[in-house]
Amino acid sequence: MIEQRSFNVSKLTRFLTTYGILLFTTIAMGLPPLWLLLTSLKKDIEYLSYPITILPAVPQWSNYIKAFTEFPFLKYAGHSLYLSLANTLLTLVTSAMAGFAFSRFNTVPGRSGLFRVIVALLIIPGTVTVIPSFIVFARLKLVNTYWPWILWGLGGNALFIFMFRQFFASIPRELEEAAEVDGASPFRIFWQIFLPNSMPVVATCFIFNFNGVWGDYITPLMYLTGENTTLAVKLSDYVTPHGQPLITVTMAAAVLYSLPLVIMFFLGQRHILKGVVTTGIKG
Amino acid sequence: MATLESATKTVPSVSSEKTTPRKGMSPRARRQTLAFYTFVAPWLLGFVFLTIIPLIVGFLTSLTNYDGLNVFNLKFKGLENYQRILSDSDAIFSIGRTILWATLNVPAWIILSLILALILNQDIKWRGFFRTLFYLPNIIPVVATVWVWKIFLDANNGVLNAIIRVFYPDLTIRWLSDYALPSLTAISVWGGLGWGMVVFLAGLQGVPDELKEAARIDGANAIQVFFNITLPILTPILFFMLINALIGSLQAFVIPLLLGSGGGQASVPPRATYLYMVHAFRQIFVNQRYGYSTALLWSLSIVLLTLSLVVFWSSRYWVHYEVAVEEGEGKA
Numbered sequence: 001m002i003e004q005r006s007f008n009v010s011k012l013t014r015f016l017t018t019y020g021i022l023l024f025t026t027i028a029m030g031l032p033p034l035w036l037l038l039t040s041l042k043k044d045i046e047y048l049s050y051p052i053t054i055l056p057a058v059p060q061w062s063n064y065i066k067a068f069t070e071f072p073f074l075k076y077a078g079h080s081l082y083l084s085l086a087n088t089l090l091t092l093v094t095s096a097m098a099g100f101a102f103s104r105f106n107t108v109p110g111r112s113g114l115f116r117v118i119v120a121l122l123i124i125p126g127t128v129t130v131i132p133s134f135i136v137f138a139r140l141k142l143v144n145t146y147w148p149w150i151l152w153g154l155g156g157n158a159l160f161i162f163m164f165r166q167f168f169a170s171i172p173r174e175l176e177e178a179a180e181v182d183g184a185s186p187f188r189i190f191w192q193i194f195l196p197n198s199m200p201v202v203a204t205c206f207i208f209n210f211n212g213v214w215g216d217y218i219t220p221l222m223y224l225t226g227e228n229t230t231l232a233v234k235l236s237d238y239v240t241p242h243g244q245p246l247i248t249v250t251m252a253a254a255v256l257y258s259l260p261l262v263i264m265f266f267l268g269q270r271h272i273l274k275g276v277v278t279t280g281i282k283g
Numbered sequence: 284m285a286t287l288e289s290a291t292k293t294v295p296s297v298s299s300e301k302t303t304p305r306k307g308m309s310p311r312a313r314r315q316t317l318a319f320y321t322f323v324a325p326w327l328l329g330f331v332f333l334t335i336i337p338l339i340v341g342f343l344t345s346l347t348n349y350d351g352l353n354v355f356n357l358k359f360k361g362l363e364n365y366q367r368i369l370s371d372s373d374a375i376f377s378i379g380r381t382i383l384w385a386t387l388n389v390p391a392w393i394i395l396s397l398i399l400a401l402i403l404n405q406d407i408k409w410r411g412f413f414r415t416l417f418y419l420p421n422i423i424p425v426v427a428t429v430w431v432w433k434i435f436l437d438a439n440n441g442v443l444n445a446i447i448r449v450f451y452p453d454l455t456i457r458w459l460s461d462y463a464l465p466s467l468t469a470i471s472v473w474g475g476l477g478w479g480m481v482v483f484l485a486g487l488q489g490v491p492d493e494l495k496e497a498a499r500i501d502g503a504n505a506i507q508v509f510f511n512i513t514l515p516i517l518t519p520i521l522f523f524m525l526i527n528a529l530i531g532s533l534q535a536f537v538i539p540l541l542l543g544s545g546g547g548q549a550s551v552p553p554r555a556t557y558l559y560m561v562h563a564f565r566q567i568f569v570n571q572r573y574g575y576s577t578a579l580l581w582s583l584s585i586v587l588l589t590l591s592l593v594v595f596w597s598s599r600y601w602v603h604y605e606v607a608v609e610e611g612e613g614k615a
Contacts, residue, residue, distance in 0.1 A: 010504075014505070018402055018405065018407060021398065021399075021402055022402060022413060025399065025417065026413070026416060028473075029416060029417055029419075029420060029473065029476070030416065031435070031442065032431045032432060032435040032442075032473070033420070033423070033431050035431070035434060035435050035442050036427075036430060036431045036434060036435075039434055047434075047440060048440060049440075050439055050440070051445065051448070052440055052441075052442070052445045094325040094326055094329070095326070097322045097323070097325065097326075098322060098323045098325070098326040100322055101318075101319050101322035101323045102323070105315050105316075105318065105319040107312060107315060108312075108315055108316045108319040108320075109316065111319060114323065114327070117330070121330070121334070123588070123591035123592070124334070124588075125530060125534060125584065125587045125588075125591070126534075128534075128580055128583065128584040128587065129334060129337055129338060129341075131341070131563070131564070131567060131576065131577070131580055132337040132338060132340055132341025132344070132577060132580070133333065133337040134567070135337070135340055135341065135344060135349075135573060135577070136336060136337050136340050138351065139354070151329070151332075151333060152329070152333060154325050154328075154329055155325065155326060155328070155329015155330065155332075155333045155334075156325060156326040156329055161326060185318075186318040186322070187318075187321075190322070211422070211424075214424065215424030215425060215426075217424075217425055217426050217537055217541065218536075218537050218540075221540075221547065221548060222548070222568070232424060232425075232426045233426075233547075235426050235427070235430070236426050236429075236541055236546070236547075237546035237547065247434070250430070251430065251434070254426070254427045254430045254431075255427075257424065257426070257427055258422075258423050258424060258427045261422050261423070261424065262419070262422055262423075265418075265419070265422045269415070273418075273481055276478060276481050276482065276485075277481060277482065277485040280482065280523070280527070
């Protein structure tokens with residue numbers, strides 16, 4: 001009897017702690033962004049009123065239209081989109097190509113040495129190379145152009161090469177041997193057999209790379225100035241031409257800026273979480 | 284996690300393969316070699332020009348008085364820039380701040396991620412919903428994240444102070460200036476919690492249910508099961524997370540810049556969050572001291588590379604359990 005009762009008590013405490021922590025965490029995680037959403041629907045006067053008003057008297061959906069008219073959303077989103085897409089597509093192709101090369105061509109001299117370089121590259125901290133790269137690009141007069149993003153894309157990404165290599169290594173050799181007998185070149189085998197078969201890796205790398213470039217603040221801050229900059233930089237400290245901050249409109253723009261990534265997350269959730277788990281890649 | 288596991292396992296298998304001598308290559312071998320190098324050419328060129336050369340240029344710059352313009356009037360300064368770090372009171376201050384920040388951020392992030400993972404590893408209602416919700420902040424770009432927290436923590440119009448005022452009507456806490464370091468930690472943990480949780484959840488899959496069940500039958504309570512079974516099996520992941528968090532914390536500077544005033548490259552972060560990388564960044568973009576800045580960066584790189592090598596080296600010792608090996612093998 002007593003045992004039965006103590007079991008129930010411990011079960012109850014367990015239940016309460018579990019849901020207590022979950023409730024607290026949900027509030028702590030959810031309240032700040034919820035406040036941003038509410039703010040994006042207020043008038044500036046409402047936002048600045050004291051004491052604060054929690055809900056907007058009338059939801060200002062027009063803030064989301066003003067994000068396009070008073071805040072130059074489309075122009076800078078265009079820059080961000082261009083850089084993200086160009087860099088991501090190039091990175092994908094060159095990384096997949098290198099991954100393919102490392103997963104086949106076993107007898108080629110120098111292959112294993114180069115693969116070790118890739119593995120070693122995985123541990124070079126990114127921040128440390130960003131500023132020295134800036135010095136080089138500045139000397140080449142490529143600062144304030146989009147060339148660095150194109151060149152970085154052409155250079156591929158060590159982690160993605162590694163992921164592609166791992167995936168391609170699992171594709172049975174019979175597949176390409178048959179194609180080889182039919183006279184297909186290595187490039188055709190890569191382009192028509194390997195790449196179309198690696199869509200899970202493509203999706204994972206696409207999402208991670210796109211998110212990385214779209215969300216990147218520090219690189220465009222260093223490399224691009226004035227009109228050429230990206231949405232991330234513009235959003236960080238936007239003031240109107242008259243020097244006026246537009247807090248609530250900027251908040252609406254911040255929501256619109258985050259939205260594509262959130263949508264992409266829901267579409268590719270499975271791939272993203274799998275990518276995190278198997279490679280330790282950070283969002 | 285698996286990066287390291289598979290990496291350490293893949294390399295020996297590759298290197299053990301015999302390579303054909305270059306001389307007397309058959310036409311087929313020659314074709315293969317040509318194809319291989321064509322496929323890796325873009326990456327290889329990128330590696331040389333975008334990683335190796337900047338690293339070398341960075342190091343050479345750190346030995347000079349380069350200011351961004353004086354290419355034809357450079358002076359070799361030897362290790363003077365490195366010595367200067369020790370006599371630069373701002374640099375020393377920033378190192379102290381960075382250490383303090385890391386001691387706040389690393390344990391907070393790891394412990395909270397682990398707690399959430401343990402809770403969501405149980406069979407509870409709406410598990411998927413909670414996992415998604417807690418992961419979402421990880422998706423939000425840093426500029427939006429900082430906006431979220433700037434208006435949440437705002438001294439006058441922020442919600443947090445409004446909630447506090449319900450209990451203490453006259454209290455106005457200036458979170459982003461007087462408590463900048465705890466605020467920075469909160470922002471950073473908020474953004475990273477989901478990632479940590481997912482990695483720990485994956486690690487928890489490696490804890491066999493039978494083992495926990497057996498311990499429970501032997502009379503162990505939940506806390507004993509955690510400390511005697513779950514935690515030992517999780518140590519590899521814990522260690523990986525620890526080093527990862529440490530490396531990330533030492534390099535942090537984006538959020539402090541975004542929280543700063545003045546905007547853009549010249550942004551001045553709240554003094555309490557004047558981290559090491561902020562100092563290095565400002566040396567170039569505010570003071571044009573390229574030589575000194577690259578010396579700061581190289582010094583940090585050495586610390587970071589040492590930390591990374593420790594993980595890399597130790598991974599072969601702490602990646603010991605069968606589950607991970609099987610997973611790695613299946614992937615390769």
